[in-house]
Structure formats: structure tokens, C-alpha cells
Amino acid sequence: MLIRKSKKLEYNDIEKLYMLAFGEKEGPIILELVHNLFKDNSAIPFLSLVALEDEKIVGHILFTKALIENIEANVQILAPLAVLPEYQNKGFGSELIRQGLDSLREQGVSLVFVLGYPKYYSKLGFMKDAKKYGFEAPYTIDEKNKDAWTVQELAPGIIGKEKGKIKCSDSLQKEEYWKE
Ligand SMILES: CC(C)(COP(=O)(O)OP(=O)(O)OC[C@H]1O[C@@H](n2cnc3c(N)ncnc32)[C@H](O)[C@@H]1OP(=O)(O)O)[C@@H](O)C(=O)NCCC(=O)NCCS
Numbered sequence: 001m002l003i004r005k006s007k008k009l010e011y012n013d014i015e016k017l018y019m020l021a022f023g024e025k026e027g028p029i030i031l032e033l034v035h036n037l038f039k040d041n042s043a044i045p046f047l048s049l050v051a052l053e054d055e056k057i058v059g060h061i062l063f064t065k066a067l068i069e070n071i072e073a074n075v076q077i078l079a080p081l082a083v084l085p086e087y088q089n090k091g092f093g094s095e096l097i098r099q100g101l102d103s104l105r106e107q108g109v110s111l112v113f114v115l116g117y118p119k120y121y122s123k124l125g126f127m128k129d130a131k132k133y134g135f136e137a138p139y140t141i142d143e144k145n146k147d148a149w150t151v152q153e154l155a156p157g158i159i160g161k162e163k164g165k166i167k168c169s170d171s172l173q174k175e176e177y178w179k180e
Contacts, residue, residue, distance in 0.1 A: 001092060003099045006048040006060065011038070013057045014050070021082035029176075030080050036171035037064055043169035045107070047076070049100055051083070051092045059083040061096040063104060064172065066113060068135065068164040076104055077168055078114040079177070097124050105154040111135075112154060113166060115178065118147035126150035134163030139178035 006014060018034060019027040037043050043064035051059030059082065066077040078100070083092045101124075104112060114121055115137065118128045127133065130151035131141070137149045153159050167173065 001095060002052040003049055003095055004052070006050045010050060010057060014060045017057060017060055017084055018080070018082050020084055021088075030082070033080065033171060033177065034062060037062060037169065040064075040169050040171045043171060047100055047103060047107075049096055049103075051096050053087065053092075058087040059092040059096050061093075061100050063100055063112065064169050066169070066172075067167045068111070068162070069167060071158070071162050071164050073111060073158055073162070074107075074109045075111045075113070075166070076109050077166070077172065078112060078116075079172060081116075093120075094124060097121075101125070101152065101154060108155070110153065110155040110158055112152045113137075113150065115141070115149050118150060121150050124152075126152045133159050136165040137178060138166050138168050138173055139175050141178065142180065145180065 015031055018031045022030050045065055047063040049061050050057045061081045063076040063078050066075045068075055081093060101112060113130060114126060122128055128147040128150055130149045131146060133151060135151055141149045
């Protein structure tokens with residue numbers, strides 16, 4: 001397994017990967033999101049990593065810039081993440097997350113948010129129900145899904161001291177991505 005930054009020419013492979021991982025129904029929606037995020041100035045700085053096995057791209061993760069209203073902080077949001085079906089449950093997703101977080105930490109990012117499976121992300125250091133810590137999602141998350149809105153602190157100093165609502169890049173700041 002090799003994790004590295006994606007290259008511009010790999011866009012077609014990344015596109016195919018999202019279609020295969022998310023299927024015919026959800027795939028095109030996620031694909032459009034990735035497409036928009038890649039050309040969205042408000043998403044910069046972003047971090048786009050691929051996972052390779054035998055030189056084949058089998059996984060992709062994207063972190064993009066977010067803001068916390070009224071707070072000066074380097075914040076990123078993880079979305080989306082996918083691993084090819086036949087390579088799932090082999091640790092590629094977790095390793096993309098771990099190496100992505102290491103790289104963001106080195107770049108001085110202090111908080112990373114993700115809306116996703118709480119059981120999966122909590123094993124990788126994300127804390128469930130970020131609203132409980134004072135960080136409201138860009139759109140209201142259903143009470144039954146509150147644990148899916150998670151946060152991880154990469155550098156201490158914000159959680160417990162600051163509070164605020166998260167604002168994402170223009171491409172992610174759409175209600176459709178925040179509903180079930
Ligand atoms: C979710 C996903 C990214 C995980 O990547 P992965 O490489 O398969 O996961 P890993 O091998 O690192 O970790 C495996 C763990 O993920 C869990 N997992 C996999 N898919 C899951 C799902 N749909 N819901 C909850 N947990 C899931 C497994 O149960 C396993 O848990 P365990 O460690 O307790 O056994 C991958 O399965 C995927 O691409 N799924 C389809 C697309 C998707 O749903 N993406 C969501 C993120 S936006």
C-alpha cells in the first residue's frame with residue numbers, strides 16, 4: 001500500500017473509483033462534488049490523497065478548507081472518501097485518514113471535521129457529536145444522526161475554549177450534502 005498526493009492526470013481514475021464505490025445512484029452526486037471541489041477557490045488549501053496497490057489507484061480522500069464563524073483557526077473538512085469495493089475492509093480507508101491527518105497536522109491545521117459513520121471515524125480519533133463541543137454543522141443534522149457529525153483536534157487549544165458554526169467551501173455548503 002502506498003499513500004501519496006494525487007496528480008492532475010489521475011482525475012479519470014478517481015472519478016471511476018467514486019462511481020464504483022458509491023454505485024449508480026449516489027456515485028454521480030459524489031462525483032459532481034469532487035469535480036466542483038477541485039476547482040473551488042474557497043476550498044483551498046485542500047489535500048487530495050490516493051491509495052495505491054500494485055500501482056493501481058484503489059482509494060481516494062479529500063480534505064478541503066472550512067471556517068469557524070468568528071474564530072481564527074485552520075480548519076479542514078474530510079469529504080469525500082472512497083475505496084474500491086474489492087479493496088474495502090483492508091485498511092486503505094483508515095490509512096488514507098491517518099496519513100491525511102498527519103500531513104494536515106504538519107501544515108498547522110488545528111481542527112478536522114467529518115460527517116460520516118460515527119463508529120468508523122471514532123476509531124480514528126474523531127469525537128462524536130461535535131455540536132456537543134460547541135461546533136455546529138453548516139446545516140442542521142437530524143437529532144438521530146447527531147453522532148455522525150464529528151471533530152478531531154490536531155493541535156490543542158480550541159476545544160473547550162472556542163465555539164462556533166462551521167462554514168465550508170462553496171461547493172460543500174449545500175443542504176443536499178448534509179441530509180441523510
Ligand atoms: C467507508 C470506506 C471508505 C471505508 O474504507 P475501508 O478501506 O473499506 O475501511 P478500513 O479497511 O480502513 O476499515 C474497515 C472498517 O470500516 C468499517 N466500514 C466499512 N464500510 C462501512 C460502512 N458502510 N459503515 C460503517 N462502517 C463501515 C468496517 O466495518 C470495518 O470496521 P472494523 O474495523 O470494526 O472491522 C469504504 O468502505 C467505502 O469506500 N465505502 C463506500 C463509499 C462510502 O460509503 N464512503 C463513505 C465516506 S464519504
